[in-house]
Amino acid sequence: MSPHPRPAGTSAPDGERTPTVVVDGVHVSYTVQGGRPARGGATAALGRLLSRGTRPGGRTVHAVRGVGFAAYRGEAIGLIGSNGSGKSTLLKAVAGLLPVDRGQIWTQGRPALLGVNAALMGDLTGERNVILGGLAMGMTRAEIDARYDDIVEFSGINEKDDAVSRPMRTYSSGMGARLRFSIAAAKSHDVLLIDEALSTGDAAFRRRSRERIDELRAEAGTVFLVSHSHSTITETCDRALWLEAGTLRRDGPAAEVVAEYEEFTGKAGQKRGK
Structure with a gap:
């Protein structure tokens, strides 16, 4: 090299x-x-x-x-x-x-790969996604509970309409990206x-x-x-x-x-x- x-x-x-x-x-x-x-x-x-019996090219x-x-x-x-x-x-x-x-x-x-298309569950609330995302990042439930408020505050998603209680599919792309980064950045990598x-x-x-x-x-x-x-x-x-x-x-x-x-x-x- x-x-x-x-x-x-x-x-x-x-x-x-x-x-x-x-x-x-x-x-x-x-x-x-x-x-x-x-x-x-x-x-x-x-x-x-x-009829062709083959996969598309x-x-x-x-x-x-x-x-x-x-x-x-x-x-x-x-x-x-x-x-x-x-x-x-x-x-x-x-x-x-x-x-x-x-x-x-x-x-x-x-x-840990974080992208704007990183998958979170659109039908689940922001709160549930914070928990699931934290578990996927290797955090324990106790660690997630201890850092939950900081994750939400960092993302800024709860500043309007109590967004953390709404399904992720109602978020704008920017809100979703901010929440993904906040979850990923909650632990060291x-x-x-x-x-x-x-x-x-x-x-x-x-x-x-x-x-x-x-x-x-x-x-x-x-x-x-x-x-x-x-x-x-x-x-x-x-x-x-x-x-x-x-x-x-x-x-x-x-x-x-x-x-x-x-x-x-x-x-x-x-x-x-x-």
Whole structure:
């Protein structure tokens, strides 16, 4: 695996730091089923499928291509890149939710993946989801009870209409994302993976989130953050990985990597405009 620069503020050599995630030459592919919409409705489509006796074709997407890096305790690492560059796929692979085709991933403890689409139970109240989410995060019922008020207060969902007593399906996407982050951040993690969850909410919630991420890092954890908000990356992270077309294009201090990416995308936009 190729060497990587130390994140800003880290002076100790790599050998004196504790790695939490090692990604070594990883390739990840997945299949997108289906193609152009067919005519004739579902009944006709099922008839064609049964008469053919085969499964519908799919398209294979090679989403991550030979990516390698090491992450260490106390780091907050941002992932940037254009849509479809492999950021979310890489996080899912680190979390163990997607298999790798080639290469290997080592992690310290069990990584926790938090995304805007993380599943909570829509028909259950916010209160019940806090309990179930806490249990899924490995907390005991006593720990959940002790932290319940803080979780709800942090999320801000109960500020209007006693939202914590309403079903999750009545929440806006922002309310749901804030509650998911609040549940996940209620305990320490060796590795916490956050996919766009901090792009929701007002400035006060984003500030509380950044402060909580700093606390998680101080508790010897590692945080990965995917966000299209470059200011969130530079304010929250000291290191950034830039993925493009599934490859790791740059790994270095967050401000430098973001500036290089913005210069690259600006030039690409100028070329398209000609």
